[in-house]
Amino acid sequence: MKLASFTAGGRERFGIVTATGLVDLSARLPVPDLKSAFGLGPGVLEAFAGAPCDWALEDVSWLPPIPNPTHVIGIGLNTKSHFAETAELMNRVPGDYPRYPRLFMRSPHSHVGHDQPVVVPDVSASLDYEGEIALVIGRPCHGVTALHAAEYILGYACYNDGSLRDFQMHSNQVTAGKNFLSSGAFGPWIVTADEVPEPSRLTLQTRVNGEVRQRLDMADLIFGFGELIAYISQIYGLQPGDTILTGSPAGIGALSQTWLRAGDRVEIEIPAVGTLSNPVVASGRDAA
Known part of the structure; x- marks a missing residue:
């Protein structure tokens, strides 16, 4: 999978990058950011890999993949x-x-x-x-x-x-x-x-x-x-x-x-x- 953080619709989001767009995990998971999603357990993120895209690639602004790392x-x-x-x-x-x-x-x-x-x-x-x-x-x-x-x-x-x-x-x-x-x-x-x-x-x-x-x-x-x-x-x-x-x-x-x-x-x-x-x-x- 390709995992990214981005801005779309006036707010920061995170999700899965596909060939045609982005699956918005921030709308699907009860966590505030991508690094928090890593702790949800095996298979949680992968379960959304086939979900329909919510955003076209050209409609987002890219953030660093982890906007808020500790180190x-x-x-x-x-x-x-x-x-x-x-x-x-x-x-x-x-x-x-x-x-x-x-x-x-x-x-x-x-x-x-x-x-x-x-x-x-x-x-x-x-x-x-x-x-x-x-x-x-x-x-x-x-x-x-x-x-x-x-x-x-x-x-x-x-x-x-x-x-x-x-x-x-x-x-x-x-x-x-x-x-x-x-x-x-x-x-x-x-x-x-x-x-x-x-x-x-x-x-x-x-x-x-x-x-x-x-x-x-x-x-x-x-x-x-x-x-x-x-x-x-x-x-x-x-x-x-x-x-x-x-x-x-x-x-x-x-x-x-x-x-x-x-x-x-x-x-x-x-x-x-x-x-x-x-x-x-x-x-x-x-x-x-």
């Missing part, structure tokens, strides 16, 4: 290719990978949904793209092993870990550059894990104005999905809807100073999931 956890420098391309810049030895994942947090207000504008703020002109595969947690998860981590993955989504590079470099903590309002994007929907039987074969491509800038396959990850969940769940009591950003490959704009500008469009495609597409605008005053 959005990013992993810095988690691909071999990105580690290598930044090694000299960051005074690191190529191939001397970290012993543990490098965690940072993103605010839910720092990303937008599919087809919503990503914003270059007035105080910076160095907005960069980072295409990533997002893992969405489906049930409470604390202290799990890598062997059993997949049991806690509800599904997968596309993510643009948009980064203001100048603010990111203000200190040795990247938080400032990762949390500008509407600087990233999440969506367009979550594809449930049962639709991705071989996550080790997932691939990703990032395009700016149709030009391919990044390519990712799972062999590029330093820490795999199971390792990430096992490590993070030692620290956090992960909740349904929590989202883990698993790492961006080589090809970032920072090395060539090719920043995102108003009028650009960023597309992040995971063939097994879909394509997250967002226009870029100059400031919050221009955002819809």
Whole structure:
């Protein structure tokens, strides 16, 4: 299934995405949002997969699939290719990978949904793209092993870990550059894990104005999905809807100073999931 959150008829809703429209689960289930629906038990959401659509795709505005996660956890420098391309810049030895994942947090207000504008703020002109595969947690998860981590993955989504590079470099903590309002994007929907039987074969491509800038396959990850969940769940009591950003490959704009500008469009495609597409605008005053 493809699960999404969206606005239609003047209110926020959630439901199942089909080829012809959306089945509105918010009108059918006694819960306020998609992450709450994960706790209703096995088979509840699937029971509506064949229901008639309530909304046409062109009649909705997309929200991040989980508008209100408790945690959005990013992993810095988690691909071999990105580690290598930044090694000299960051005074690191190529191939001397970290012993543990490098965690940072993103605010839910720092990303937008599919087809919503990503914003270059007035105080910076160095907005960069980072295409990533997002893992969405489906049930409470604390202290799990890598062997059993997949049991806690509800599904997968596309993510643009948009980064203001100048603010990111203000200190040795990247938080400032990762949390500008509407600087990233999440969506367009979550594809449930049962639709991705071989996550080790997932691939990703990032395009700016149709030009391919990044390519990712799972062999590029330093820490795999199971390792990430096992490590993070030692620290956090992960909740349904929590989202883990698993790492961006080589090809970032920072090395060539090719920043995102108003009028650009960023597309992040995971063939097994879909394509997250967002226009870029100059400031919050221009955002819809």
